[in-house]
Amino acid sequence: MKCNGYILHVLEIPGHTLDHLAYYNNAILFSGDTLFSAGCGKVFEGTYEQMYNSLSKLSQLTDETKIYCGHEYTLNNLQFAKKVEPDNLDIDEKIYLVTDMRKNNIPTLPSTLFIEKKINPFLRCAIPNVIAAAENHAERKLACPAEVFTCLREWKNKG
Ligand SMILES: [Fe+2]
Numbered sequence: 001m002k003c004n005g006y007i008l009h010v011l012e013i014p015g016h017t018l019d020h021l022a023y024y025n026n027a028i029l030f031s032g033d034t035l036f037s038a039g040c041g042k043v044f045e046g047t048y049e050q051m052y053n054s055l056s057k058l059s060q061l062t063d064e065t066k067i068y069c070g071h072e073y074t075l076n077n078l079q080f081a082k083k084v085e086p087d088n089l090d091i092d093e094k095i096y097l098v099t100d101m102r103k104n105n106i107p108t109l110p111s112t113l114f115i116e117k118k119i120n121p122f123l124r125c126a127i128p129n130v131i132a133a134a135e136n137h138a139e140r141k142l143a144c145p146a147e148v149f150t151c152l153r154e155w156k157n158k159g
Contacts (some may be wrong), residue, residue, distance in 0.1 A: 013058065013105040015051025016041035022058060028110070029061055033070040037111040038094065039077030040122040040158065041070075045102050052125070057151075059123050063114040074108040081121050082158050084133045090118040127150045 001008045008023040008030075016033045023030040029048045033041035034051070035058050068074070071117045078095045085091055098108045117123055125145035134151040135142050136158065142148050 005046040008145055011057060015046040015048075015053035015054045018045045020046075020054070024061060024065065025060065027064070028068060029058065029113075031067055031069045034058065034066060035109060035116070035120075035123075036065065036071060036077055037116065038068045038081045038091075038120050039156070040074055040153070041122075043153060048153060049146050051153070052146040052149040055122055059113060061113060063112065063117070065077045065113050066110040067112060068110045069118065072107060072109065074111075075102055078119070080159060082117055083159065084121040084152065084155075085124075085130070087120070087128055090115075094119050116126055121152055122149060125152070150152065 001010055001094055003023075006025060008025055011022040011024065013020050013022050013034045015030070016095055020032055022032060023032065024102075034054050035041075040051065040055055056137045059085050062064040070117050075095070075098050078098060080093060081088070083096065125134075130152075131142065131148050134148045134155070137155050142151060
């Protein structure tokens with residue numbers, strides 16, 4: 001797809017909606033309501049597994065990719081990320097930075113995949129501390145990262 005002189009590739013990323021799309025090139029990603037900074041979109045039309053797979057697709061882009069998402073939800077998302085990983089210092093640092101930015105009406109976006117992989121619980125479903133927090137919340141063992149994702153997404157829906 002060509003847009004304002006940019007050539008963008010199109011990725012199908014069902015989950016939030018069934019026909020959700022992302023646009024990307026080697027430097028930027030328009031992730032819509034699928035990948036947010038420190039969070040992800042709600043699963044409206046698709047399944048949790050579809051959403052997990054869509055996030056996995058996006059996370060395979062290069063770490064320097066700048067992420068332009070659909071909403072300024074970063075601070076709210078970080079409060080949940082902190083609940084999941086209270087000992088993650090990258091989340092603490094990001095909360096400090098983002099709080100200051102929002103006070104001054106500065107957007108917290110774009111983010112990068114490099115940052116998101118350190119602070120976004122929905123991209124960290126295979127990290128031991130995140131698995132442990134999800135299992136603790138679910139009060140049972142979770143068999144795979146997609147189950148961890150489902151638990152986190154349901155947890156956030158309620159919280
Ligand atoms: Fe939406």
